[in-house]
Amino acid sequence: MAQRLSSSSSSSAHSGAAGGSGSAKVADGRFSLRAKLGAGSFGDIFLGMDHWNDDHLVAIKLEHVRARCAQLASEHRVYKSLAGYWVDRVGIAHPPVGVPTARWFGREGDYLILVIDLLGPCLEELLTYCDRRLSLKSTMMLGIQMLHRLEFVHGAHFLHRDIKPENFLMGIGAKAHHLYVVDFGLAKKYWDARLSSHIPFREGKPLTGTARYCSVNTHLGFEHSRRDDVESVAYLLVYLHKGRLPWQGIKAQDPSQRTTRIGEAKVATAPEVVGRDCHPVFTRFLRYSKSLKFEETPNYAHVRDWFKEAVLHSSPFQPTYPVNTSHSHAAQQQQAPSSSGPVSAPTTAERDSSQTQQPQQAQPAAPVPQHHNTIDWIFDWVERRRQQLANRNASLRSGHTQHHRVSLASHDSASGMQPVPQQGVPAASAPPSRGSQPTGAAALTIEPINPTSNSTAPGRSALSAPSATGRRGSIGSSVSTQPAS
Numbered sequence: 001m002a003q004r005l006s007s008s009s010s011s012s013a014h015s016g017a018a019g020g021s022g023s024a025k026v027a028d029g030r031f032s033l034r035a036k037l038g039a040g041s042f043g044d045i046f047l048g049m050d051h052w053n054d055d056h057l058v059a060i061k062l063e064h065v066r067a068r069c070a071q072l073a074s075e076h077r078v079y080k081s082l083a084g085y086w087v088d089r090v091g092i093a094h095p096p097v098g099v100p101t102a103r104w105f106g107r108e109g110d111y112l113i114l115v116i117d118l119l120g121p122c123l124e125e126l127l128t129y130c131d132r133r134l135s136l137k138s139t140m141m142l143g144i145q146m147l148h149r150l151e152f153v154h155g156a157h158f159l160h161r162d163i164k165p166e167n168f169l170m171g172i173g174a175k176a177h178h179l180y181v182v183d184f185g186l187a188k189k190y191w192d193a194r195l196s197s198h199i200p201f202r203e204g205k206p207l208t209g210t211a212r213y214c215s216v217n218t219h220l221g222f223e224h225s226r227r228d229d230v231e232s233v234a235y236l237l238v239y240l241h242k243g244r245l246p247w248q249g250i251k252a253q254d255p256s257q258r259t260t261r262i263g264e265a266k267v268a269t270a271p272e273v274v275g276r277d278c279h280p281v282f283t284r285f286l287r288y289s290k291s292l293k294f295e296e297t298p299n300y301a302h303v304r305d306w307f308k309e310a311v312l313h314s315s316p317f318q319p320t321y322p323v324n325t326s327h328s329h330a331a332q333q334q335q336a337p338s339s340s341g342p343v344s345a346p347t348t349a350e351r352d353s354s355q356t357q358q359p360q361q362a363q364p365a366a367p368v369p370q371h372h373n374t375i376d377w378i379f380d381w382v383e384r385r386r387q388q389l390a391n392r393n394a395s396l397r398s399g400h401t402q403h404h405r406v407s408l409a410s411h412d413s414a415s416g417m418q419p420v421p422q423q424g425v426p427a428a429s430a431p432p433s434r435g436s437q438p439t440g441a442a443a444l445t446i447e448p449i450n451p452t453s454n455s456t457a458p459g460r461s462a463l464s465a466p467s468a469t470g471r472r473g474s475i476g477s478s479v480s481t482q483p484a485s
Helices: 007-019 072-083 123-129 136-155 226-242 255-268 280-291 300-313 326-335 348-356 374-398
Strands: 031-040 043-050 056-064 102-108 111-117 168-170 179-181 404-410 442-448 464-466 472-474
Touching (some): 031 056, 043 111, 072 102, 123 168, 136 179, 136 226, 136 300, 280 300
Antiparallel strands (some): 031 043, 043 056, 056 111, 168 179, 404 442, 464 472
């Protein structure tokens, strides 16, 4: 019989894991709690280790069985539904891209425990690290991944209902460029499978989610639908790009009154005001999200095309950090003539004086600018690497026939055998040889030559990214934004 965590032992596990002096084991000793990562209304979350899987690091969420708003069991059911949603052609279910895998769920003493994959920092932490503002390119590329995650969750007939930067986390290791959506405690089905219809429209519903990012319809008490998740993503992207929203800073005596004032501010604020001093794509996306009907399916791909167009117009292959051009500007001013009139030849006295002067020291080169935005650096490298691989593959395909050596061997007429035409080689692919043709029939022999100029050096991965310290780490080949269907 596995050792169960009682109420007292759970309290000691909390204090021991938070202080790092000890660890508690759950699930028949499979998982151990190491350090406390955070806490919230749902409970506490700890860093743990999976001893049955080579001490793999995991995240362990604890919720008391007598919690006022129990959400952990519902969240586990959503994770299980999403994990079994992607089925390949053979019929094997795979974990989706951008959603962590639930590894174990159960009860230990007075606590419900959910074990999921360990992820990296959330978008709120990265926004603070990047001076409270993300560039247009980083925001758009994150928005593309958000819409992919939202489309996947909605495709499984679930609504997230709690869109906020704390619920979007980056991956770790080789998936550090993947965006993950977490915290499905408030998720809800919007499709009735028994009736094969959308849930009905209702009024007078309480507000669900975070007041800063929830939609106007949610403030008005309308039933939540897919359009509300899309509108919340629009507010979140504006927040990531500008660092704040117009209704931030509203103060009230109690939380309910503050929520009411935030809703009034959202109703009174036009989309142009929300997206002021931003790219027009933010206002366009916000207007589109507000125009959706209750049961309407959002056009996720169309909005992603808007984001991709905005990224292309923002010159994704240009550095997003400020470049110091003072040296080049000063050099252009020195080279420019002082007057618009004709330049006369120097006199003898001027030539003698110039020879006696000390040689001017070379102006120091401009310092190499560094990225001020970690997300920008990752996305810059990923896009450049994708473009390099695409160009390399295109050049190999276009120059496939140019890298082949075509040798023309004369048929030995003394053998007495009739020439046999080679099968499978079209006449257009055999260019005529220079000079006179031999009297005997010719047989084409095509020998492919493997080009070595584009080959990857042994021992080095073609998808390894240089880190900021000069070392190479594994970031991945591309930003994976869509699960395989």
